[in-house]
Amino acid sequence: MPSLESLIGREAAERIVAFRRDLHRHPEIGMETVRTSDKVEAMLRELGVDEIARFAKTGIAAVVRGAAGSAAPPARIGFRADMDALPAPDECGAAWASETPMRAHLCGHDGHTAGLLAFAAWAVQNRSAFAGEVLLIFQPGEEGWAGADKMLKDGLFEKYPVREVYAAHIAGLEPLGKILARAGAMTASADLFDIEVVGHGGHGARPHQTRDPVPAAAQLILALQTIVSRNVNPADPAVISVCSIQAGDPGAPSVIPERVRITGTVRTLSPAVRDLIEARIRETAESAAALAGAEAHVVYDRRYPPQINDxxxxxxxxxxxxxxxxxxxxxxxxxxxxxxxxxDFAFMSEVVPGLYIRIGNDDAGHNTGVHNPKFDFNDRALAVWTAVFADIVRARLPIANS
Structure with a gap:
């Protein structure tokens, strides 16, 4: 595999790798990527990009103009990287392990950011290789904060309209450099549900004087498991997982509680199945509660849409x-x-045609999946990031008569 040095030069390659390790050492969470964003902006200025703007406070967009960048209007395509870490311990054992307790880059976003910076270095060095403009998008808040949506709502694509947009993500257990890419669904929608079954509590010795929400909740939990198996086409992947149950107090074992709270997640690969499952969860909750004379209050929170490659x-x-x-x-x-x-790149590819790919991370010493405390990004993969994005730019923004 060619090295990053062969693509952008030794000095730039060494700076990018050092930058990645610095981010790993200083992870930040959610939309509060203040240090990370400042460091990214400073690096972009040093690399010589043409324009930089902020969106949603910590999101960054930068423009690199190619050979025909002054055309009106120039063709422009976008490339996005996420920057945030996870609230988890870092046990990777590297010299650049996180210095902040319960903050760690376990999903490779430090590498995604460094990969896009490496590509920025290539684009600045090779302006004559493409026409139009490249938009570099550095996004906070991917791990549950919908940072992509926040940047869009703050005017990202109004200020910098793009014809198409790309993103890459590390694949922790795939061989180093292997590229996973295809048309259609790449990732699922990520939704949450919060159901409260409300009855009438009382003494455990006199259940007939109550409207006990506990058996209603138990029946509901079992019934939720049949929504996918009996309502969704088996060829359409979908998941409903109940992940927490809260009722009563262990210190009051003779008290039938007034309410039971059930929360969980739903994952689907198509908008139609997503709609179906939301409707069936509401119907199932209301029916199960009604059998006990109780009520069900359902909050269904649509977080991320499915990522569908155009x-x-x-x-x-x-x-x-x-x-x-x-x-x-x-x-x-x-x-x-x-x-x-x-x-949450899916928010962007809902607005313009998008393509999301995954790049393998695994070789000797890097055989841990993402979100594992021992995970670390493999710096050798940065060369693949740069080469893939560079070839996409040359192909999609070709110089006339080239």
Missing amino acids: AALAEAVLPVIGRTAESMNVELDDGFPASMGGE
Whole structure:
């Protein structure tokens, strides 16, 4: 596999790797990526990008103009990286392990950010290789804060309209550099439900004087498991998981509680199945509660939509990615199953055609999946980030007559 140095030069490559390790040492959470964002902005200025703007306070957009960047209006395509870490311990054992308790880059966003900076260095060094403009998007708050949506609502694509947008994510257990890309669903919608079954509490010795919400909640939990198996086409992946139950007090074992709270998550790969499951959860909760003379109050929170790679864009770009993979002696896989995890890049690809890919991280010493305390980004993968994005730019923003 070619090195990052061969793509952007030794000095730039060493600075990018050092930058990545510094981010890993100083992780930040959610939208509060103040230090990270300031460091990214400073690096972009040092690299020589043409324009920088902030969105949603800590989100950054930067423009690199190519050979025909002054055309009116210039064609512009976007590339996004997420910057935030997770509230978890870091046990990677590296010299650059997190210095902040319960803050760790366990999902590789430090590497995603460094990969986009490496590509920024390439774009600045190779303006004559593409026409139009490249928009570099550095996004906070991917891990549950919907940072992409916040940047969009703050005017990202109004100020910088793009024809199409791309993103890459590390694949922790895939071989180093292997590229996963295809048309259609890549990740699932990520929704939450919060159900409160409200009855009438009382003495455990006299249940007939109550409207006990506990058996109603128990029946509801079991019934929720049949929504997917008996309502959704088996060919359409979907998940309903009950993840917490709260009722009564262990110190009051003879008190039938007034209410039971049930929370969980729903994952689907299509908008239609998402709509169906939300409707059935509401109906099932109300019916189960009614059997006990209780009531059900359902809050269904749609967090991230499913990431659907645009079919036409995939048809145009996958051959380019395939040639890049071959030139780097790695594999392109377009037959893998979609992930049931969520990804807020989906907000961007709902607005314009989008393509989301995954890049393998695993070689000796890097064989841990993401969100594991021992995970660390493999710096050798930065070369794949840069090469893939560079070849996409050359193909999608070609110089006339080239």
